[in-house]
Amino acid sequence: MSAAAAIVVENLAKSFRVRRRVGLSTLFKREPATEVEAVRGISFSIRPGERVAFIGPNGAGKSTTLKMLTGILTPSSGHAEVAGFVPWQERQKLARRIGILFGQRSQLWYHLPVRDSLKLIARIYGLDRVHAAARLDRLAGTLAIADLLDRPVAQLSLGQRLRCEIAAALMHAPPILLLDEPTIGLDVSAKASLRDHLIQLSTEEGTTILLTSHDTGDIERICERALVIDKGLLLLDQPLAALRAQHLRHRLVTLMTEEESPALDLPGVAVASREPHRTSFAVDLGLIAVERVVATALERFSVRDLAIENPPLDDVIRDIYRGAEARVT
Amino acid sequence: MNETSRVLGASTAFLRLGWHDACRDRIGLFGRLLLFSIPVVIFATIWQATPLAGSGHDADRLSWYVMMTEAIVFSVGYVFREIEQDINSGAIEAALSRPFAYVLAWIAEEAGGTLFRLLALLAYGSLIAWLATGMVPFAWAAAPAIVLAAIFAAFLALLFQVVIGLLTAWVGTPAPAYWIWQKLVFVFGGLFIPLTLYPDWIRDIGMATPFAAILYRPASLVLAADQVAIVEVFLWQGLWLALALLLVAAVAAAATRRFLREGV
Numbered sequence: 001m002s003a004a005a006a007i008v009v010e011n012l013a014k015s016f017r018v019r020r021r022v023g024l025s026t027l028f029k030r031e032p033a034t035e036v037e038a039v040r041g042i043s044f045s046i047r048p049g050e051r052v053a054f055i056g057p058n059g060a061g062k063s064t065t066l067k068m069l070t071g072i073l074t075p076s077s078g079h080a081e082v083a084g085f086v087p088w089q090e091r092q093k094l095a096r097r098i099g100i101l102f103g104q105r106s107q108l109w110y111h112l113p114v115r116d117s118l119k120l121i122a123r124i125y126g127l128d129r130v131h132a133a134a135r136l137d138r139l140a141g142t143l144a145i146a147d148l149l150d151r152p153v154a155q156l157s158l159g160q161r162l163r164c165e166i167a168a169a170l171m172h173a174p175p176i177l178l179l180d181e182p183t184i185g186l187d188v189s190a191k192a193s194l195r196d197h198l199i200q201l202s203t204e205e206g207t208t209i210l211l212t213s214h215d216t217g218d219i220e221r222i223c224e225r226a227l228v229i230d231k232g233l234l235l236l237d238q239p240l241a242a243l244r245a246q247h248l249r250h251r252l253v254t255l256m257t258e259e260e261s262p263a264l265d266l267p268g269v270a271v272a273s274r275e276p277h278r279t280s281f282a283v284d285l286g287l288i289a290v291e292r293v294v295a296t297a298l299e300r301f302s303v304r305d306l307a308i309e310n311p312p313l314d315d316v317i318r319d320i321y322r323g324a325e326a327r328v329t
Numbered sequence: 330m331n332e333t334s335r336v337l338g339a340s341t342a343f344l345r346l347g348w349h350d351a352c353r354d355r356i357g358l359f360g361r362l363l364l365f366s367i368p369v370v371i372f373a374t375i376w377q378a379t380p381l382a383g384s385g386h387d388a389d390r391l392s393w394y395v396m397m398t399e400a401i402v403f404s405v406g407y408v409f410r411e412i413e414q415d416i417n418s419g420a421i422e423a424a425l426s427r428p429f430a431y432v433l434a435w436i437a438e439e440a441g442g443t444l445f446r447l448l449a450l451l452a453y454g455s456l457i458a459w460l461a462t463g464m465v466p467f468a469w470a471a472a473p474a475i476v477l478a479a480i481f482a483a484f485l486a487l488l489f490q491v492v493i494g495l496l497t498a499w500v501g502t503p504a505p506a507y508w509i510w511q512k513l514v515f516v517f518g519g520l521f522i523p524l525t526l527y528p529d530w531i532r533d534i535g536m537a538t539p540f541a542a543i544l545y546r547p548a549s550l551v552l553a554a555d556q557v558a559i560v561e562v563f564l565w566q567g568l569w570l571a572l573a574l575l576l577v578a579a580v581a582a583a584a585t586r587r588f589l590r591e592g593v
Contacts, residue, residue, distance in 0.1 A: 016591065067592065070426045074589045088589060095428040107423040111350070123342040124429045126335035 005081075006176050006208040007046040007069065012078035013232075014039045014064050038064040040232035041078060046225075048175065051202055051209040053219035053240075055317060056229040062212040065229070066180050069210070070100055083176055096125060099169035099207075103181035106161065107168050108153045114164045115149040118171055125172035132171070139167040142204075143197050159190030163197065170201065177202075179211035183218055195221040216317070228320050236320055247316045247323075251290050252309040254280040258302035269293055277304075339429050340437040347441025361446065362453050365403045369396050369454060372521055373461045384526065389462035390552050391523070396454040397548035398520050401479055404447035405486045408439040409507050412494025417501070419593050425585070432581040436491060443483050451479060471554035478547035478559075481566040486514070486543050488573040495577075498584035518544030523552065542569040 017033040039061040046052050056062050067073035069082050071091030080087060083097035100107075108117040115136070122132035140146040143163045148156060156164065162182065169177060182198070183191045199222055202209050213219060219226060219240070226243050228236040236243065252272060255262060260276050268287025272280040283293050290308060297303060351358070373392035381388060412435060415421040424431040459465060467475060493510060496503040514520070517531075518540035524532045535541050546562045 064592075067422070072422050072425045072589065073592055091425070092428045095426055098426075100423065100426050102423060105418075105420055105423055107427075109346075112346075116346075120339075120342050120346065123339045124427055126338070126428075 004047065005045040006048045006050070006083065007044075007210065008079075008081045009045065009065075009069070010043050010079045011041045012039060012043070012065065012068060012075050012080055013037070013041045014061075014068060014073065014075050037232050039068070039075070042229065042232070042234040044227055044234065044237050046208060046210060048208050049202070049206045050225060051199075051223045052211070053223035053226045054210060054212045054229065055219060055226055056212075057214075057321075059231075060229045061232040062229060063180055066178055066210070066212060070098065070178060071095070096172060097174055098176045098178055099172070099174040101162075101165050101169045101177070101179045101182055103162065103179070103184040106153070106165060108161070108164060110154045111152060113150050113152055114145065114156070114167075117153060117164075118149075118168060121168050121171050127172060135171055135173065136167075139170060142200060143167050144193075157190075159186050159194065162186065162190075162194055166194070166197065166201075170207075173205065175206070176208045176210070179209065179213075181213055182211060183213065183215055191215070191217060192221075198222055228317065230321060243316060243320075244310060247319045249285055249319075250311055251283045251285060252280055252307075252311060253283055253290065253293055253297070254278065254307045254309070255297055255301065255303055256305040258304065262297070262301045264293065264296060264300075266293060266296060336429070336433075340433060343434050343437035344441040344444075347438035347443075348445045349441075350438075351442035351445040358446065358449060361403050361450065365399055365450055365454065366457060368399050368521075369457055370461070373458070386523070386526065386552070389464055390466045392462050393458045393466050393551040394523055394548045395521055396458040397451075397475075397479065397551055398518070398544045400447060400450040400454045401482045401486065401544060401547065402514075402520065404443050404450055404483045405490065406439055406442055406446075407490070408435055408487060409490045409494035409503055411435065411439075412491065413497045413503055416494075416497040416593060421588070422593050425588065430581070431585075432491060432495070432577060435494075436487065436577070439487050439491075440484060443487055444480065447479060447483050448476075451476060466551050467554040471550065471559065474559045474563075475547070475550045475554060478550055478562050478566065481563070481570060482543045482547040485539060485566065485570055485573055488570070488577050489539070491577050492573075492580050495580045495584045498587050513538075514540045514543055517541065519548070520544055523549060525549075539569040539573065542566045 015035050015037045018036050019031050019033045042061075042065065054062050054065065064073065068075050069080060069087055071085075071087030071094050074088040082094055085094040085097065087094050107121075108114065109120065112120075118136055119132065122135070127135065136149075140149060143166060145160070145163050145167055148160050148164060153161060153164065166182070179198075183194055186194065195218060198209065201207055202222075209222065211218060211222065223240060225239050226236070227234060238246070256278050258277070261274060262279055264281060266288055268284035270282050272282040274280070281293065283290050294306065294308070297306070369392070372395040373388075376388040376391040376395075379388065381391075415424065415431075421431060424434065455465075489510060490507070493503050493507050496506055500506070517535040517538050519527070519535065524535045524541060524545045527535065535545065542565045546565055550558060550562060
């Protein structure tokens with residue numbers, strides 16, 4: 001086990017016993033419990049300062065893993081160390097070394113002004129007044145919440161509240177930040193703002209970030225590495241760039257042309273979408289180089305503008321799942 | 330900052346939060362005072378109309394007694410509902426991942442609110458009782474001990490509510506347990522009638538329960554507040570407080586183990 005790792009996970013597994021409790025018959029007869037495997041022996045490690053995405057569909061085991069890493073859930077088997085602590089054995093000690101944000105749950109006091117909530121959190125973590133005030137000032141500046149500090153949490157918008165939640169998670173300057181769906185429910189601009197703040201904090205303070213999200217934007221914008229999990233199994237553990245390179249078999253070439261509907265009869269090129277004077281071609285990089293497609297287009301058409309795009313990460317992840325399913329079958 | 334001062338500092342912060350919240354909740358306090366007035370005035374009237382010759386009690390002291398028991402009952406909030414909500418909504422997960430005991434946070438916060446409400450109810454109730462009876466049934470020197478006994482009583486009731494709230498971990502909805510607990514407090518604690526007026530065997534049962542330490546024993550100090558009685562009340566309350574704290578610690582540990590094993 002690497003001593004330098006911020007998070008180490010080895011064969012971590014968690015199963016739950018679930019008992020059906022529906023209908024009158026279950027009042028008198030105890031249904032046999034069934035074992036549900038939420039996480040099935042996953043292993044990975046994360047270096048200090050790394051920003052890692054934990055990706056997977058609903059029920060994949062992301063939140064269960066995150067709960068085990070925070071110490072609020074004991075695994076059925078396996079081992080983990082976070083900041084040098086075994087989470088489920090040293091939960092309260094670990095709590096001082098990690099910050100946690102559950103996007104759908106608040107850790108602020110709704111009726112209190114944000115400042116009072118953050119001061120209370122500072123007391124919980126044993127920060128003295130001078131350090132707490134300095135930390136609050138710094139976070140207020142970085143997260144742009146200075147104007148919100150004297151407003152009750154209940155009066156904040158979701159985006160404003162989430163920025164304050166991040167301040168709450170970071171009051172004690174933890175070296176590790178665990179985020180569970182941090183941008184859920186936010187609009188586009190609030191998401192972008194929150195992502196920028198997280199990157200800034202991570203860069204300035206060297207904070208290790210492990211985040212779960214359904215939003216590929218969170219992953220693309222914040223993270224440099226991705227762990228892909230499904231049905232409790234770790235399917236992939238790769239740098240984001242490698243993930244793209246391996247699972248990115250297509251590029252999208254969009255042409256804005258004088259011609260109303262240009263056609264390219266090249267192998268590996270298909271029309272992805274078409275509007276008058278604007279056509280998108282899906283290019284299969286296994287059959288043709290994107291440069292050749294562009295050169296041919298410039299040769300044949302009057303091109304006003306063109307764009308070459310990667311497919312959305314959603315498609316990449318879908319591709320990974322398809323690949324994994326194919327391997328299983 | 331060492332561990333003890335950190336825990337004390339955080340507990341004080343929660344206590345102050347509860348106190349300030351109760352201070353700010355003016356409508357809630359006004360409603361409590363209004364509701365509190367009803368049984369106090371009604372029972373003062375009933376006791377005045379009740380022939381008590383030979384019972385060893387008089388109507389004026391009994392009116393003060395009811396004021397005391399009602400003040401204790403009305404001062405304690407509904408912390409079991411807060412805990413129930415935390416568990417059923419999953420909000421307890423965030424609290425469990427902090428370096429501060431979840432149960433201690435609630436006890437401290439609720440103690441702050443309960444203390445404010447109790448002092449307000451006792452001040453207001455004393456005024457009503459004095460206006461209704463024209464007398465104060467105890468020596469002023471005994472007043473601090475009576476107030477302290479009421480504070481211990483309310484704190485004891487609060488601890489049992491915390492235990493009931495934590496039962497959510499097993500039963501999902503602890504309200505029925507609370508209703509049973511509340512009725513037992515009313516009956517065996519002597520909410521309206523001192524236990525000394527009960528038939529002997531019921532009185533003996535009541536006296537041996539924590540319910541008497543919550544209502545009858547502290548309120549009995551307005552009937553007779555000599556030094557022996559005061560010491561006896563504090564000894565019983567001390568015993569029950571120690572047992573209740575142990576019970577809270579045991580149930581909280583069991584609930585936490587369950588959450589860690591099975592999730593919230």
